[in-house]
Every structure is written in structure tokens, then in C-alpha cells.
Amino acid sequence: MSSADPIVRIHGISKSFGKAVALQTLDLDIAPGEFVTFLGPSGCGKSTTLRILGGFETPDTGRIILDGKDVTREPANRRNVNMVFQDYALFPHMTVRQNMSFGLELKGMGKADIKRRLDELMAFLELDSYADRYPAQLSGGQRQRVALARALAPDPALLLLDEPLGALDAKLRGQVQQELKSIQRRTNKTFFFVTHDQEEALTMSDRIVVMNQGRVEQDGTPEELYFHPASRFVAEFIGETNLLAGEVRGSDGDEVVMDWYGQTLRGHAPAGAPKSGEIVTASLRLEKLGFHRDRPATANAVQGRVVGKTFLGSRMAVDLLVEEAHGARLKAYVDTATGQAVGDDPVWLGWEADTMAVLRG
Known part of the structure; x- marks a missing residue:
């Protein structure tokens, strides 16, 4: 052998x-x-x-x-x-x-x-x-x-x-x-x-x-x-994540372009990329969201308002309302100093395409 x-x-x-x-x-x-x-x-x-x-x-x-x-x-x-x-x-x-x-x-x-x-x-x-x-x-x-x-x-x-x-x-x-x-x-x-x-x-x-x-x-x-979890089960079972459901608009290389409450987002495509018109769910880990005062140059950028904070010692969990009409929210982990500094004014959230995994099933 x-x-x-x-x-x-x-x-x-x-x-x-x-x-x-x-x-x-x-x-x-x-x-x-x-x-x-x-x-x-x-x-x-x-x-x-x-x-x-x-x-x-x-x-x-x-x-x-x-x-x-x-x-x-x-x-x-x-x-x-x-x-x-x-x-x-x-x-x-x-x-x-x-x-x-x-x-x-x-x-x-x-x-x-x-x-x-x-x-x-x-x-x-x-x-x-x-x-x-x-x-x-x-x-x-x-x-x-x-x-x-x-x-x-x-x-x-x-x-x-x-x-x-x-x-x-x-x-x-x-x-x-x-x-x-x-x-x-x-x-x-x-x-x-x-x-x-x-x-x-x-x-x-x-x-x-x-x-x-x-x-x-x-x-x-x-x-x-x-x-890069392959399914919703894996994404939810391993760690904490944001799950974003939306309609596929197309693909670009190994990226999927999807619509999320009117926002155009890009995510990492799974094996056997979904077709246009399919409803998919994407996984975005909490620590991959960056906070910005102005719109960032990242592949994905949305604006949100802080509606809750939880102190966790070395870091803080921040809840953000992103889309008022549908109540769409995102949750982020940030260092304590950043979390304390974020006030009531809208903030920009940015993340790259390869940090958001489009899931199969």
C-alpha cells in the first residue's frame, strides 16, 4: 500500500x-x-x-x-x-x-x-x-x-x-x-x-x-x-451568518449577480451556478461586513441604520435595519470601539463578492 x-x-x-x-x-x-x-x-x-x-x-x-x-x-x-x-x-x-x-x-x-x-x-x-x-x-x-x-x-x-x-x-x-x-x-x-x-x-x-x-x-x-458553505444547513450549523434571499440576475465568471430588495449584490457561485430568475439564498458571515462613513468601493455596498447593539467583550454585535419597507436586517460583528462609535446616523456597509456564498438548496 x-x-x-x-x-x-x-x-x-x-x-x-x-x-x-x-x-x-x-x-x-x-x-x-x-x-x-x-x-x-x-x-x-x-x-x-x-x-x-x-x-x-x-x-x-x-x-x-x-x-x-x-x-x-x-x-x-x-x-x-x-x-x-x-x-x-x-x-x-x-x-x-x-x-x-x-x-x-x-x-x-x-x-x-x-x-x-x-x-x-x-x-x-x-x-x-x-x-x-x-x-x-x-x-x-x-x-x-x-x-x-x-x-x-x-x-x-x-x-x-x-x-x-x-x-x-x-x-x-x-x-x-x-x-x-x-x-x-x-x-x-x-x-x-x-x-x-x-x-x-x-x-x-x-x-x-x-x-x-x-x-x-x-x-x-x-x-x-x-x-463557502454549500447549503443553508451548513451555513446555519457552523457559526453565525446573515442569510440573504433574492432573485438571480445573471452570472459573471465565478460570481452570481442577485437582486436583494432592489440592491444588486454579487456573491461566490456554488458548483452548478443557478440560472437567471431562480430564487437563491446567500450566506454572509457577520465579521465580513465593514462599516464606512461614505459609500465604499467594495463589490457590495448597502446603507443601514443601527437598531441594536450587544456588548460581547472584545467585540460587539450590531443589528442594522437596511430596508425599512420590508424590515430587511443585517447583523455584524465589529470591534468594541467601532461599535460604540456608531450612532443613529445611517452607515454604509461593504463586503466583497467572495465573502458572500450563494447556497445550493
Whole structure:
């Protein structure tokens, strides 16, 4: 198997539980060393995919190819895959070292080899000082690191992480996110991470697969999904956005020209650009709106009046009424100084065409 080949190939996977469809013909390749996150609301199919990869569920159709081998019908203990659960699933009566060695003993590894592997891993993950402690004597972050070390010990081809940070408080969660990403980078392991937290997905992932009702809504880098969402679902699920509905007037290269309450706007076209006369919706992120005293030279410019402000610390959310007759509004994030300086007088709002994504569907 060459380094260019996917380490995981998911081909035509579907799964139903009774009449409930969990997955609809999923196709996906995962490259070695990728940090891939499956993101979506409860019931979207992300956890079912993880369980199928781990060997805990059998798909109705399709195949799972791992490291060039078809493992679709192989049980969990015969796959070169390991899993980190949300509750860590550490054995409370075992020390850190014993928890970490458990899987290696099951594989029949000799004592000397186990000691060598654990010494190497504990030094790498800075767990030496916890080796003889029990899980109850560890903090939440320490337990999470031990669970990760135990999963890495057998050197799996693929590590599955099922919302492993869900039990941590907000501050610790942020620290562990960075640590987990650092460990993935240093080990160059392939991580398959499942979460419903869009901020967590944006922070940690090389690639995000957004799921909705058992199918993939969009698959791309965090930047692609945030700035160029392919659908309204993705635009609303990842971050906060303005949604502008209007009629297509035409296209100009990779731009769509649309009418929005009498204003001519330009946005980034999706694959398969809409035709003239179609009603479309465009996504405009709040931080992409610039405030100006005079009409700016940006591709898009509209005038608005401030009707509300919300102080958010380092920035301010500003609500603007843009079209009085129809009550059309836009919301913008600005730095606090700019937000405080904006008064009751009309202001110009400007943004470029490539910052406004015209959505499909």
C-alpha cells in the first residue's frame, strides 16, 4: 500500500434501524495522518458511521476497507482500530500503567515489550508521574490523556474518538483540544473524531464532514465550510451568518449577480451556478461586513441604520435595519470601539463578492 493510498475507504455504506434510516449510501476516503471530524446534530448518522468503522455495527450495504483489507464483516477485536469513549471507560481498580498495558496483554505481547512500549508512550504523553495512580486520583484532563494513551498503545491504524471531550468543563475542554491536536500531529495517527460541537470541529480538524439525516451535506476544510458553505444547513450549523434571499440576475465568471430588495449584490457561485430568475439564498458571515462613513468601493455596498447593539467583550454585535419597507436586517460583528462609535446616523456597509456564498438548496 503506497503512502498516497487512503488508509480508510468507506464505499456505499448504508444502515437502517427498523424504519429509521441512519446512513444513506456513504462514500468517503480518509488519508493517513488526517484528523477528520464528523459533525452534525443528534441522529444525523455520525456515531453510526463510527460504530461501523469500529466493528460494533454491521452495515446493510457497502464495504469498509482498512489498510487495503476488507474488514466489513470483521469483529471489533480483529480490526487494527481503537476507540476513545466519552466516559473514558478506564478500569477503576487498575493503575494508569495497568490500564495502558491491558490491551497489549490481550494481544499477547511479552512483558519486556509491554514495558518498553509503555515507558515510551508515558514519556511522550508526560504521564510518568501518574503511572501508579488510579483513575479516581486523576483530574478529568488527566483521565482523558490516559484513555488516549491506552488507545494508542497497540499502535492502531485508525483511532476513533466518540465525543471524548464532552465531560470536560469549558476551560479544560479548550486546553485538551489543543493537546489532543498536538498529540495527533506528533504521532501522525489517523483520527476519526465525532462531535456535535461546531467550534470544536473548526478548532481541531484538518477536514470536516458535515452530516444531516444520514447523508453528507459537505466535506471540506474548516475554512471551506465556514466561508463557502454549500447549503443553508451548513451555513446555519457552523457559526453565525446573515442569510440573504433574492432573485438571480445573471452570472459573471465565478460570481452570481442577485437582486436583494432592489440592491444588486454579487456573491461566490456554488458548483452548478443557478440560472437567471431562480430564487437563491446567500450566506454572509457577520465579521465580513465593514462599516464606512461614505459609500465604499467594495463589490457590495448597502446603507443601514443601527437598531441594536450587544456588548460581547472584545467585540460587539450590531443589528442594522437596511430596508425599512420590508424590515430587511443585517447583523455584524465589529470591534468594541467601532461599535460604540456608531450612532443613529445611517452607515454604509461593504463586503466583497467572495465573502458572500450563494447556497445550493
